[in-house]
Amino acid sequence: MKQINTLLEGNYRCHPAFNLALPSWNAPTEKLAAFNDIYAAAQELGVTLDTSSRQDIRQDLEQLLSDIFRTFEAQTDDAYETRFLLELKNACLRLIGEELVWYARQPRTRFVSLSDKQIRQDAIRLQQNRHYFGCLPAPAVAEMRKLAESALAQCRANAAAGRLRREDLSINAGPTVRAIRNVLNREFKALGVLDAVSAYTGCKIRVTGLALELSVPQATWWKNTIANLERPPRTLYAHLDETISCPKAIVYLSDVTEQNGPTSCYPGAYEAMQLNPLQEIIGRIVGTVGSQSDSPLKEYYAKQYHQSVNSENFRRHFMRLPACLRFNSHMGWDVMPDSELESTLMADEIKMTGPAGTFITFDGARLLHRGGLMQEGERVALQVIFSNSTFTERAVNKLKRML
Numbered sequence: 001m002k003q004i005n006t007l008l009e010g011n012y013r014c015h016p017a018f019n020l021a022l023p024s025w026n027a028p029t030e031k032l033a034a035f036n037d038i039y040a041a042a043q044e045l046g047v048t049l050d051t052s053s054r055q056d057i058r059q060d061l062e063q064l065l066s067d068i069f070r071t072f073e074a075q076t077d078d079a080y081e082t083r084f085l086l087e088l089k090n091a092c093l094r095l096i097g098e099e100l101v102w103y104a105r106q107p108r109t110r111f112v113s114l115s116d117k118q119i120r121q122d123a124i125r126l127q128q129n130r131h132y133f134g135c136l137p138a139p140a141v142a143e144m145r146k147l148a149e150s151a152l153a154q155c156r157a158n159a160a161a162g163r164l165r166r167e168d169l170s171i172n173a174g175p176t177v178r179a180i181r182n183v184l185n186r187e188f189k190a191l192g193v194l195d196a197v198s199a200y201t202g203c204k205i206r207v208t209g210l211a212l213e214l215s216v217p218q219a220t221w222w223k224n225t226i227a228n229l230e231r232p233p234r235t236l237y238a239h240l241d242e243t244i245s246c247p248k249a250i251v252y253l254s255d256v257t258e259q260n261g262p263t264s265c266y267p268g269a270y271e272a273m274q275l276n277p278l279q280e281i282i283g284r285i286v287g288t289v290g291s292q293s294d295s296p297l298k299e300y301y302a303k304q305y306h307q308s309v310n311s312e313n314f315r316r317h318f319m320r321l322p323a324c325l326r327f328n329s330h331m332g333w334d335v336m337p338d339s340e341l342e343s344t345l346m347a348d349e350i351k352m353t354g355p356a357g358t359f360i361t362f363d364g365a366r367l368l369h370r371g372g373l374m375q376e377g378e379r380v381a382l383q384v385i386f387s388n389s390t391f392t393e394r395a396v397n398k399l400k401r402m403l
């Protein structure tokens, strides 16, 4: 994919819903460059540094971030903008803490076997393309469908009664989920998926999180778009996930065609955006600003679903960020219809269609993706999260100690 960083910057400058004729805040260039240099070094050197060096780096980054945000605060026009910056800074600090712990993880040596040629190729594809496709054997799919039967019947009843919230159409805990997770771990082990993902992350991983989801055409949250556009962008809901430490998989338990919500991805788009470190951190969490029920921005933004850019007040704040820090990880909704950015992304979109059992394994934080955009029929899928539970427990404990 050709570089799209300039297209992305131009998109916000030219998009009628984002171009609100507001001056953006001036960025303290030197502090920003220092933050980005140190962060890039922490990504590279994390595992080699001793504890005190890591703490020093974290303190330097926090100090620089505070300085950068103080510069913006001095340029705010009202209390809402100040609150936007406060929530954004706190979310950045949280994410920086999580990511630094991840970059400092100590990979265990010699625990992955890639002696099987197919597994080796899958691992290479995951490394190079951030994803690869596969298919589970039919008996395993039948076993999981059987396990899912009664939960799916409840989800279908909810849909028929007009209950279409995510929690009405999915389950992510309880004995059914645990049973399906066991089957999936067994099958993914046999197919070498666990080894391929372990090689990618440098940690011994397994399926730890799983949601069984029913998608139906009545659920139209993904169609919500910015008001007054002639047509919505063709990239609706294309996004990057927030967490860098948990690769994912989507597994179909029903046949999926172009019409019933195929998962799709845009290989190379993340790399082509050429985001700087702080821009990327901001983009991953800017959508959480004003989402907490006790936030004074909650009512001010009045967001629909989790789609922040639907709110003009949110867009105002977003556009006050300097262009070099402006990024929204759920950028698919922001793309201007008929723009070069839209056509560039669409040209490289890969849709995963196929029979039940078809799956994609991917790094959702670094592969632009979307799915579940239903036209007709229904889709039954598993949203799967891989992680090293030991690592997660250690990371949480460490964060608690640091805080």
Ligand SMILES: [Fe+2]
Binding pocket: 239, 240, 241, 364, 369
């Ligand atoms: Fe996602």
